[in-house]
Amino acid sequence: RKVVKFCMENKKILELRQEMTLKEKIGQLTQITGEHYVGKIDNEMVETGPGYSQQLLEGDTLYTIGSIIGVSSAKITNLIQSEYLKKSRLKIPLLFMHDAIHGYKTIFPIPLGLSCTWDENILRDVAAYTASELRASGIHVNFSPMVDLVRDSRWGRVMESFGEDHLLSGNLGGAMINGYQKDAEGKISQDGVAACLKHFAAYGAGIGGKDYNTVDMSMREFFDYYGKPYEIALKEKPKFVMSSFNTFNGIPVTASKEMMKDILRDKYQFDDIVISDWGAVSELQNHRVAQDGREAAELALTAGIDIEMVSTLYLENYQQILEKNPALLHEIDAAVLKILQLKNELGMFENPYVDEDLEETVILNQKSLQFAKEAAKKSCVLLKNDSLLPISKEYKKILVVGPFANTQELLGNWQCKGRFDDVVALSEGMRLVDESLELSAYETLEDCPKDELEKCDYIVAAIGEHWELSGEGHSSVNIELDKQQQQLIKDIKKTDKPYACVCFSGRPLALQDIIDDIPALLWCWYPGTQAGIAIAELLTGKDTPSGKLTMSFPRYSSQVPIYYNEYSSGRPANESSYSSRYQDCEVGPLFSFGHGLTYTNTEYSNFKISGHKITEGQDIKISFQVKNPSEYEYSEIAILYIEDLVSKAVRPIREMKKYQVVTVPANQTVTVELVITLDDLHYLNGSLQQSVEPGEFKIYINDLEHSVFTIEH
Template identity: 75%
Template sequence: MENRKIIELLQEMTLAEKIGQLSQTTGEHYIGKVDSEMVETGPDFPAHMLEGDTLYTMGSIIGVSSAGITNRIQRQYLERSRLKVPLLFMHDAIHGYKTIFPIPLGLSCTWDERILQQVAEDTASELRATGIHVNFSPMVDLVRDSRWGRVMESFGEDHLLSGNLGRAMIRGYQKGEHGVIADSGVAACLKHFAAYGAGIGGKDYNAVDMSWREFYAYYGKPYEIALQEKPKFVMSSFNSFSGIPVTASEEMMKEILRGTYQFDEIIISDWGAVSELQNHRIAADGKEAAELALKAGIDIEMVSTLYLQHYEEILANNPALLQEIDAAVLKILQFKNELGLFENPYADEDLEHEVLLNPRFLENAKNAAKRSCVLLKNEQMLPIKQEYKNIIIVGPFAGSNQLLGNWKCKGSFDDVVTLPEGMKRADESLNLQVYETLKDCPASRLEQCDFIVVAIGEQWELSGEGHSSVNIELESSQQQLIREVKQTNKPYACICFSGRPLALQNIIDDIPALLWCWYPGTQAGNAIAELITGRGTPTGKLTMSFPRHSSQAPIYYNEYSTGRPANESSYSSRYQDCEIGPLFPFGHGLTYTDTQYSGFRISRHDLTDGQELTISFEVSNPSKYDYDETVILYIEDLVSRAVRPIREMKKYRVISVPAYQTVSVQMTLSVDDFRYLDHQLQQTIEPGKFNIYINDLQTPIASVEYR
């Protein structure tokens, strides 16, 4: 449809029809509750405003799935809609739709933007085949506190990595360039703007309070980077920031998102966030809440119905808002037109069956799962020796198929490859026995056993939205299981599933080898089996530090320097009853390859404006494995006028290192990479020395001086 006709359509709409386009609801209002095809991700709201013709003015639907259901709702809607403006369907496919990939925190441990883009492309194909047009992903909220439940949706504690991985997923979802949505793509919705991951105390939905320097330098940076890929949607966050709920903040929405970050597409609230302005106690009633959100620039109200209920009174008192409403409706109509929905509003139900769980998607899911696993510790226990054939798998996850993680969308546990299934596929000669506890294992089996795999972790329901935890230790029963296995004197290794870093100080000395698998998704068993049987090597590196104890969170690598740095003295920045530093730091991850770095060289020792610095070195792989190595470059500013982090990651690269080969690597820094945001929010750099680190937060490989 020509844009001229879209403008004419807007002019023909009544005010009620316009407000309908700015409102989103759930699918049961049209066809009743279909449990297998509808997903609710928030609380119920009164539905009285959706009665009669109002229901057929709505602009979008959240949480329904399958081509049959979306078509059924769309058909009924268009039959009764006056202007026949098609519905948009939106969903939360956070790490896959039917084919489930590792949770985002796991995906981030690949450090590989190509993998995340591929995950997003496959997810988009499945979504579009089922009639979904918008995906509420990626989440690029910077997270430093592993007590927060939604850490599993994040890309970890570094702002640059989070932004880059989010940008890769936007590129994958939309599949087009410069914000264009390809035929098999979906619109990406970047979330949650802004600083949602910094809730006080690690509690979900909690207030956020920080300096503007902290925001622009760190918490705002992932959005700034990811927005360069031009997502079609941004979702406002639940939290308040500096005393104002973001959903009602003209400063956040208009000055920063629209102005500073130059986003000019559609802003949608989170589920019920407009109504919840009353709970924040900045709005006395629903009318005030709706007016605050409209003034802030929230284009679509998700699920709650305050726009529908109060628009007449709001516009009677503030007629200037009509111009903003028209602009929002026009964007929505233009987006629907861009997708071709006016000509073809329905999904191809035959195509859906060809696309979902496509073998190519499953292979990509296995590769992503393998690359996301992180080998945290290994006292020469992994891989399992080929001569070990009698293997016991024990623990609460030993035979479990519940390995998808939270936000599993339409993923089915029935499609999950379990660990025993994966190990038999990897090696048919294995004699596997599976037990939930060691007490279940007959003494004769234990005596014949060559190796024990201990499958432990955090149940998937314990992480995700609304699942913040004060205690992130491994369950005591699982700690006891590990100690019981140790007492058998059999060789063993631990395989752990979780949605967050856990605090393992109390048990780590009893674990000779630990492979952290996060929640790996549909192909979990195949991926893990190939790693622990030596058919591949783990290559993941942590994107979030592991605390020693629950109360050590938040802990992160780029903390600010302090006047009394942590040391063994009582008068230093440390806990008196805990060792200094994380149990496993950001960037940590072992392989089976004994990778060697050598020959560090820098192109210059002095640096001035307009010049670049090149760091060169070699990476050697003395093993039989072809694998991908993640190289991370950090800097340290030895003296600056404003306090800076102890270390700052500036560059990273994923390089392929063939077996028994040496690869030359170059990484380049510009002067801008050494600049920082000062207390006046200005990018600055002072003359002085900087240390450079490669994959090691303790020992610099070179120094350079800016003059």
């Protein structure tokens, strides 16, 4: 059922703004939760947030508000919209916003898992399916994607990220923006939603991996790395950017004119709506840059925060602020216009409601569930395999054991409105995928009857980190696998049965103490609604894993932050203690960025380079062949790195510059071509100027060195 969208001319929008009182304008810049209009209804609403003045929201003020967060279902959004419009003087509809980070009710793999597909098409489609479900439920704006660059897996929100590489993070974020909005040039289609890029800026670089913590770095590091994902993703024109909680070089970002205006607005050319994170305007008082709510509100308004999320300091203090600083009225008017224009683009003035029948056909439909399964399979990464996977067809008596054997809690954090009851557990998935298996599943080895253990052919250890241990506010100092699960693996090893480990987590874990006891390891992150079926198809050999890591796995918790593109050192890590290493730990990560195995024994050959010199206007083309000598059709991820051999400023040991996801049919060979331009070799020098220097560069395809080329001016 398609609803035709009618929009007013911009002239009418300007006339509407002209008719608004100042209080009504400030109301449009304020976001609250929905229970004020209809009361708390089951689990369809989030809890009321910080910074509320209940007295302020009494009377007509409540009917000036511009947007609502955290409400779900078409029935409830329609109910709130109806109650609001009955008493709204100008009948300006409410925007409804939500956090559907990796799905709304059909839940896809967590973003860190999705990033391991390296496939922009997959992420675009995940966003498109999510947008359809959101819009059918009456929601207009989604607080996604998060492109914060992360190098420290102690940070709980790493599960929302796309990993440690800036180029990949930006590209995948851009793909999701395109998928949410479903239209080119920043427009929103009939069943799309406004995307919100977050969290600007450098939120993933909190000191010590602690959430909400201080960020302090050079501007060279910011513009070349931590700022780059936002710069790339913004090219897809999201309707929103969310400011981050953290301070950046001493100033809270929500109060930073440098970050929000000089960089986001001027340098990165973002001209749409900026919204604060939850309660961040009020928290400027906790940062101690504002003495009271009035100062906090003025700082945020001055920095360019258009919408204050879940606090009401703008409404409480606007009169005093404008008496002191009347020039801010121009910025308020500009913010109101952007919000009204978005509501107009969404067709809300003509039809502020949603057809409640849509949910039944859109949500958890078979097409989205099938895609969720495919996305889950491609997000899994085979980290280790001593020929124990796939499970041999001669093994029929399979024992699945561990805390994740039977659980349906495989959605991960930020599961939005996903339900565990809709999830296929691992044991159930294996039964569905292969009915010939004699399968039993237990939470511990002690639960398994002795005779059953003795008779089984093969054991799957289902291990990992509980989903509640990652996500916002869940940073951890210890990211090792817990002792009970380590002992489980050792006990399984003692049975002398063939076995493999399947691991679920929201972050890379530190596995050095147990990795030698794991003969095969399939890392599944949190795969979503279709988890069990997807993993079972990989374990039983109906399909092959193809994902590659986008974040390095440390050996021990204390080794983080660890990442592949670290800067060259005067004393590179080697066997000597007097080098850049820990004396009690092997050099490097346990599993590095870009690592990932398949069942295919892929062969790379026929490497060719179009030339060995690159100049302005003369690119270098690198081609090679990928042979798949197996019965699987799969997606090979080819990654091109460069190494700048000599430069005036210290450069990373290695940098990923290009990648391509290519489908390789069974028993076929495909040719891959990647192009390096002079722009790919630019970097910021110490004066923050784009620089490219003559000299030699090495090329690596995945882990193999292939050639050297030079830059000539």
